[in-house]
Amino acid sequence: MSKKVLVIGGGPAGSTAASLLSKAGMSVKLLERETFPRYHIGESIASSCRTIIDLVGALEEVDSRGYTVKNGVLLRWGNEDWAIDWPKIFGPDVRSWQVDRDDFDHVLLNNAVKQGADVTQGVTVKRVLFDGDRAAGAEWLDPDTGELVSEEFDYVIDASGRAGVVSKHLKNRRPHEIFRNVAIWGYWEGGSLLPSSPTGGINVVSAKDGWYWVIPLRGDRYSVGFVCHQDRFLERRREHDDLEGMLAALVEESPTVRDLMANGVYQPGVRVEQDFSYVADSFHGPGYYLAGDAACFLDPLLSTGVHLALYSGMLAATSVLATVNEDVTEVEAGAFYESLYRNAYQRLFTLVSGVYQQQAGKAAYFGLADAMTPERATTEYKQVDGAVAFAELVAGLADIHDAVTGTHEDRAHQAHAEAGALPEDNSVRQLLTAAENARLMAAAGTPSAPVSEAPGKMDAHDLFDPATGLYLVTSPTLGIGRSRP
Numbered sequence: 510m511s512k513k514v515l516v517i518g519g520g521p522a523g524s525t526a527a528s529l530l531s532k533a534g535m536s537v538k539l540l541e542r543e544t545f546p547r548y549h550i551g552e553s554i555a556s557s558c559r560t561i562i563d564l565v566g567a568l569e570e571v572d573s574r575g576y577t578v579k580n581g582v583l584l585r586w587g588n589e590d591w592a593i594d595w596p597k598i599f600g601p602d603v604r605s606w607q608v609d610r611d612d613f614d615h616v617l618l619n620n621a622v623k624q625g626a627d628v629t630q631g632v633t634v635k636r637v638l639f640d641g642d643r644a645a646g647a648e649w650l651d652p653d654t655g656e657l658v659s660e661e662f663d664y665v666i667d668a669s670g671r672a673g674v675v676s677k678h679l680k681n682r683r684p685h686e687i688f689r690n691v692a693i694w695g696y697w698e699g700g701s702l703l704p705s706s707p708t709g710g711i712n713v714v715s716a717k718d719g720w721y722w723v724i725p726l727r728g729d730r731y732s733v734g735f736v737c738h739q740d741r742f743l744e745r746r747r748e749h750d751d752l753e754g755m756l757a758a759l760v761e762e763s764p765t766v767r768d769l770m771a772n773g774v775y776q777p778g779v780r781v782e783q784d785f786s787y788v789a790d791s792f793h794g795p796g797y798y799l800a801g802d803a804a805c806f807l808d809p810l811l812s813t814g815v816h817l818a819l820y821s822g823m824l825a826a827t828s829v830l831a832t833v834n835e836d837v838t839e840v841e842a843g844a845f846y847e848s849l850y851r852n853a854y855q856r857l858f859t860l861v862s863g864v865y866q867q868q869a870g871k872a873a874y875f876g877l878a879d880a881m882t883p884e885r886a887t888t889e890y891k892q893v894d895g896a897v898a899f900a901e902l903v904a905g906l907a908d909i910h911d912a913v914t915g916t917h918e919d920r921a922h923q924a925h926a927e928a929g930a931l932p933e934d935n936s937v938r939q940l941l942t943a944a945e946n947a948r949l950m951a952a953a954g955t956p957s958a959p960v961s962e963a964p965g966k967m968d969a970h971d972l973f974d975p976a977t978g979l980y981l982v983t984s985p986t987l988g989i990g991r992s993r994p
Contacts, residue, residue: 522801
C-alpha cells in the first residue's frame with residue numbers, strides 16, 4: 510500500500526531519499542527552501558557516492574556534466590606526501606568527481622522529479638507537526654500566495670541540513686568542541702596540482718595552525734581554501750583589512766599552495782563558513798528520520814559530507830520501504846537506520862579526530878608539520894605509500910588490508926556469479942557486492958564490524974547491523990533482511 514512521505518530539503522540527502530522512494534511507488538512530496546541551482550561548498554566527492562548516484566538513476570547525467578574525474582587525494586603532511594590513489598588500491602571502478610555543487614545538486618534534484626517526486630522549491634517549512642511523539646505532517650508557506658499550508662504525511666524525512674527543522678523542535682543537537690572550525694576560500698582560473706597527485710585528486714596541505722585544500726574543478730578552475738580553529742581565525746582576521754587580503758596572505762605564506770596557484774588568476778569573491786560540528790541525540794523517531802546534515806555534521810577534512818548525505822538518504826528510504834513492505838517492524842527499521850548511520854558517522858569522526866587530537870592540549874589547531882613529522886633541514890618531500898601511511902596516520906583504519914586485497918568482495922563476486930545476478934554496470938555492482946557481503950556476514954553471524962574504508966568505497970560493514978542481524982537488501986527491491994528471528 511502506497512504511503513505519503515514528506516522530504517524536507519532538496520540537497521543530496523533529500524533528493525536521494527525522494528528518488529528511491531518514488532521509484533518504489535511511494536507518494537513523495539519534497540519541499541526545498543532555496544531555488545536551484547544555488548551555490549554550496551563541498552565540491553570533492555567520495556567515490557562511495559558513485560554507487561548510490563547510480564542506484565537512484567542519475568549516474569549517466571552526472572557523468573555527462575564534464576566534472577573533473579577524481580581518482581583520490583594527495584596529503585602533504587609536513588615533509589611527507591601521502592598519495593591515496595583509489596584505482597591503484599581498490600581497482601579501476603573506484604573513482605568520483607570534483608563537482609560544482611550548484612550544478613551537481615541540481616542534477617540530483619531534477620532526477621527526483623524524473624523518478625516521480627512532487628518537488629516544490631522556494632518553500633520554507635515552518636515546523637513538523639507531531640501527534641504525540643510521532644511526526645504526522647508539516648506546515649509551510651505557499652511560495653505563490655504566502656499562505657500557511659498544513660498537510661498530513663505517514664513519514665517525514667528531514668534533510669533540511671543545518672537548519673534542522675526536526676532538531677530545532679526537539680532541541681536534540683550536541684556540538685563537538687574539538688571541531689570549532691572556520692573555513693575561508695576562493696577560486697582561481699588556472700593553477701596546478703602536486704606532481705604525484707592521483708589524476709584529478711584533491712590536494713590537502715598541512716600548515717602550522719591549519720590546513721589547505723586545492724580542488725581542480727572543470728574548466729581549469731581551482732577551489733582553494735584554508736581551515737583553522739575559530740580562535741586562530743579571529744586572530745588572523747585582525748591582521749588584515751578585509752577577507753580578500755587575508756586569503757591572499759594565507760596562500761602566499763604556504764610555499765606549496767603559492768606555487769600551485771602561481772599560474773592561476775584569482776577570481777574576486779571570498780567566502781567564509783563556520784563548519785562547527787554537531788550530532789543529534791537520535792537520528793530517528795516515530796514517523797521520522799533525520800538525514801544528512803540534519804542529523805550530524807562532521808568536518809571537511811576527509812570530504813565526508815556528501816558521502817554521509819547520500820548514504821543516509823539511501824538508508825532512510827530503505828527503512829521506510831522495509832516498514833511499508835513489512836520486511837521489519839517500524840521499530841526495527843528505525844533501529845537499523847540509527848545503528849548504521851551513527852556507526853558510519855562515528856567511524857568517520859574517529860578518523861578525523863584521530864588527526865586533530867594529535868594536537869590535544871595545544872593552542873594550535875592542527876600543526877601536523879610540528880606534531881607528526883620530525884624537523885628536517887631539507888625541504889625534500891618523502892614519498893610514502895598511500896594506503897599504509899593513511900592507516901598509520903589515522904588511528905582506527907585497521908581493516909585497510911581487507912579493502913586492498915578484496916577479501917570480502919571476492920566472496921560476493923563469487924556468490925553473484927553463481928546466481929547469475931552480477932550486473933555488468935560497475936557502479937551498481939559495487940553496491941550489490943557490498944549488499945551481498947552484508948548478507949553473507951549476517952548469515953555467518955559476524956559479531957562485530959571492523960572499521961571500514963568508507964568514504965573510499967561502498968563497504969559491506971555499512972549495510973549490516975551485527976547487533977540485530979538486519980542487513981540491507983537490493984533485490985528485488987530495496988529493503989531490510991534478517992538473519993535470525
